[in-house]
Amino acid sequence: MKKHNFSAGPSILSEEVFKQASEGVLELNHSGLSILEISHRSDEFIAILEEAKALVFEFMQLDNEKYEVLFLQGGASMEFLRIPYNLLNQGETAAYLDTGKWASNAIKEAKLFGNIHIVASSKDQNYNYIPKNYTIPDDVKYLHITSNNTIYGTQIQYFKKENTSLICDMSSDIFSRTLDFSMFDLIYAGAQKNLGPAGVNLVVIKKEILGKTNRPIPSILDYQKHIDAQSMFNTPPVFAIYTMLLNLKWLKNQGGISVIEKRNQQKADLLYREIDRNPLFEGTAQKEDRSMMNVTFVLKDLTQQGKFAEIFKKHHISGINGHRIVGGYRASIYNAMPLESVKVLIQAMQELESIKK
């Protein structure tokens, strides 16, 4: 019996992707080899890499003369480091918007490489909202933002063009909604939410922003070296990239981002409606900043927790507990989450309500 997996990441992918990835581990497309044993220099793998790259360009509608698509390792946390290492000279200033734990971690790493100006922070209310009316100093090298904050269930709803390079950590909501991706000079995302399994990062970078710092950059941290080597500076995480490709193809077969966005909206609307209706629950994020990917809520009466956990178990609901920083519940309803599973969760919430009465 498969579970309804609301885990925040690593998280659900479609059954079709699991099935194809599983087959690839036995044998990749009648090649006589497992995806785990093929050389990263083989024709088979180069075709996989090229197709994944082409799909990212297609989804983002970006000019492949100006941008480059990279598949790197180390998680988004590695990009927290690579970004200032590549883009910020000592003595220069970068601006960061502090919307939670991951944004704070990015800030912490960047501070080793230059001056960091925090344009705004929602730390005062445990990051339950997205700060909006901030000003960016004139002389900053870039503004770094985090589009979706898994822990707190907040999401930036509107992006505005800024007078500086816009860099965005889209780890937890990439390809969940249509966006003008050309607003950004650098977009990055750890794969383990909407892209694929843990173990690969997508980095999309406008090439002209590189080459403007004067510190020596270690090879493995140097975006230009990865561009020159076409994501093959060293052995890439072959299986994670292959499964990402399967997932990107699945997304395309669903009708692409605009179709998945409607479904995501429908799932989120249903769930938030129940949270607002059901007297036992309340949402933790400010309504205007609510995330379409991670729906956070609490039980008003904590003595009901045990009963609620039992109901989850009965319905095969898993991965629903909130992050330890926030507590309560977090339903991650990424692209691959079926509407049916959201309905089962709502049913569980209503079941608790009916017991209470």
Next chain:
Amino acid sequence: MKKHNFSAGPSILSEEVFKQASEGVLELNHSGLSILEISHRSDEFIAILEEAKALVFEFMQLDNEKYEVLFLQGGASMEFLRIPYNLLNQGETAAYLDTGKWASNAIKEAKLFGNIHIVASSKDQNYNYIPKNYTIPDDVKYLHITSNNTIYGTQIQYFKKENTSLICDMSSDIFSRTLDFSMFDLIYAGAQKNLGPAGVNLVVIKKEILGKTNRPIPSILDYQKHIDAQSMFNTPPVFAIYTMLLNLKWLKNQGGISVIEKRNQQKADLLYREIDRNPLFEGTAQKEDRSMMNVTFVLKDLTQQGKFAEIFKKHHISGINGHRIVGGYRASIYNAMPLESVKVLIQAMQELESIKK
């Protein structure tokens, strides 16, 4: 029809491991979840990580009070950077033995962080041997060596205790032979040869060598932070670690390192014997430094290449071409390579000989 895969890495794993990994992608041990969707904080994954760590300690016979076992990302190339970042102060000196491309790459990265003294190099003969009679200056922080050089087919046969910390890149021969692992203060290996699929690095480190530099270390590069977080500083590459565990268990079920070493020796002896016997071929590495993992050889008469390629194809032999730096052929016969496949390769070599006659 499965191929005989002599690829240098990513490379062959046992059929049993492919089968179990494939099943895990569909569903992990009746958990109702794919290995690709389980949270890295779940009990299931923590048990996987702990078991993998315990097996590494068991194989290495190391004291887990003194050493730590880490599973990190970025390939061995990331450790080329992490090692000097963590261990070498600006102004201090580290010694490196230059035995090939990967050793040279490690040297290149280390030069950004301190003074690098190259104790010896075999570059003069395109790295076809392992330099032996070198002296290590008194004041170095560590000596870095590469135990096996895939490209050139050379391998260090004897390790001697040195008057400094010994650091070894064992990417391409780890767990292929019994060793006194306690000679080393830091051992690291990209997984994609004897350990598992590409996408995870094993790092085994003596804890007392850390904390002696004064530069600020970015979190993701800081071994101490990874130790404190027990390889969960950020989302680890779950599938790659799981498959590594399956492979370590397979190795244990084979009888462990001493049993696999005998098989590796047998496979290598057979193949080298044929290279030395067959008048069409010659080995490229100096005999005393020949690798038990990567057997490099050339055809004396290059006009035979096309015919040899046809014979390979007929026998379903793949991944046998040498690295572009050396040319010729390279048969990588890692732990999981069956003796049968080595015999098929020898048969192919003899078939070419019989056609020639």
